[in-house]
Amino acid sequence: SQTIHQWPATLVQPVGSPLSLECTVEGTSNPNLYWYRQAAGRGLQLLFYSVGIGQISSEVPQNLSASRPQDRQFILSSKKLLLSDSGFYLCAWSDSPRGYRNEQFFGPGTRLTVL
Amino acid sequence: QKEVEQNSGPLSVPEGAIASLNCTYSDRGSQSFFWYRQYSGKSPELIMFIYSNGDKEDGRFTAQLNKASQYVSLLIRDSQPSDSATYLCAVKRAGTASKLTFGTGTRLQVTL
Numbered sequence: 001s002q003t004i005h006q007w008p009a010t011l012v013q014p015v016g017s018p019l020s021l022e023c024t025v026e027g028t029s030n031p032n033l034y035w036y037r038q039a040a041g042r043g044l045q046l047l048f049y050s051v052g053i054g055q056i057s058s059e060v061p062q063n064l065s066a067s068r069p070q071d072r073q074f075i076l077s078s079k080k081l082l083l084s085d086s087g088f089y090l091c092a093w094s095d096s097p098r099g100y101r102n103e104q105f106f107g108p109g110t111r112l113t114v115l
Numbered sequence: 116q117k118e119v120e121q122n123s124g125p126l127s128v129p130e131g132a133i134a135s136l137n138c139t140y141s142d143r144g145s146q147s148f149f150w151y152r153q154y155s156g157k158s159p160e161l162i163m164f165i166y167s168n169g170d171k172e173d174g175r176f177t178a179q180l181n182k183a184s185q186y187v188s189l190l191i192r193d194s195q196p197s198d199s200a201t202y203l204c205a206v207k208r209a210g211t212a213s214k215l216t217f218g219t220g221t222r223l224q225v226t227l
Contacts, residue, residue, distance in 0.1 A: 032213045043219035044159070044203070051213070090158055097213045100147045100166035104205075104215055106158040 002027035006091050006107040013114055019064075019078040021110050023091030026072065031093040033074040034104060035066055038088040050074060051096070086114045116141050119206050121218035129226050134191040136221050138204030141185070147207040148180055148187040149215065154200045163189060194225045 003026045013019060025031050035047040046059045048066035056066050063082060067075045074091055088111050092104040120139045128134045138148075147166040151159035165171045165178040165187065177190040187206075191198055201220040208216060 034214075044217040046214060049214060094213055100207070101164070102147060102207050102213050102215065103149065103161055103164055105161060109158045111156075 004107040021076040023074040034092040036090040119218035124222040127224045136189040139186045142208045144209035149205040151203040
């Protein structure tokens with residue numbers, strides 16, 4: 001069965017510091033991978049998605065970046081955090097789209113607080 | 116108009132009752148529809164998926180899709196306190212590859 005891991009689970013960082021969040025998936029090959037952010041009391045905002053190694057699509061302009069150095073590894077980074085970067089960061093995976101099916105499965109998330 | 120709209124709630128139902136959660140979407144070409152459950156402080160968990168008009172049942176959950184009216188609903192029968200959570204509706208829009216668009220969720224409270 002497939003498993004998705006994220007770390008760290010929680011993170012408190014000062015404004016202006018760098019960020020690196022990691023996500024790995026087990027039990028599947030060539031998954032689609034996604035990074036979402038959920039601000040307090042708000043919906044899920046898609047930040048990046050990737051359909052393969054080195055292929056990253058950005059959904060919103062911001063000071064965050066994403067990389068996919070390996071098939072089942074997805075990394076979210078920032079050089080300098082802003083207060084507005086605080087939130088619950090979720091990584092998700094899906095198989096390549098099969099007709100109408102495109103279920104996405106979420107990792108446990110990283111709660112980031114920028115002070 | 117938001118692409119996917121949900122009433123934020125809270126929707127309060129007594130234990131054992133039917134909870135009805137609704138979602139409307141703006142893109143008439145949307146293909147697939149998903150319901151996720153999110154407990155406070157946790158990540159979303161997929162509970163239902165539907166793409167054909169009509170009803171789809173899975174245990175106590177029934178998803179209903181009406182593409183002509185552009186709404187999808189989730190019914191939870193025999194509601195339990197453990198069903199108290201935020202329910203997120205997600206839509207796969209036509210031409211968006213593998214991306215889903217999420218609503219902001221409806222908070223459900225099942226009272227004893």
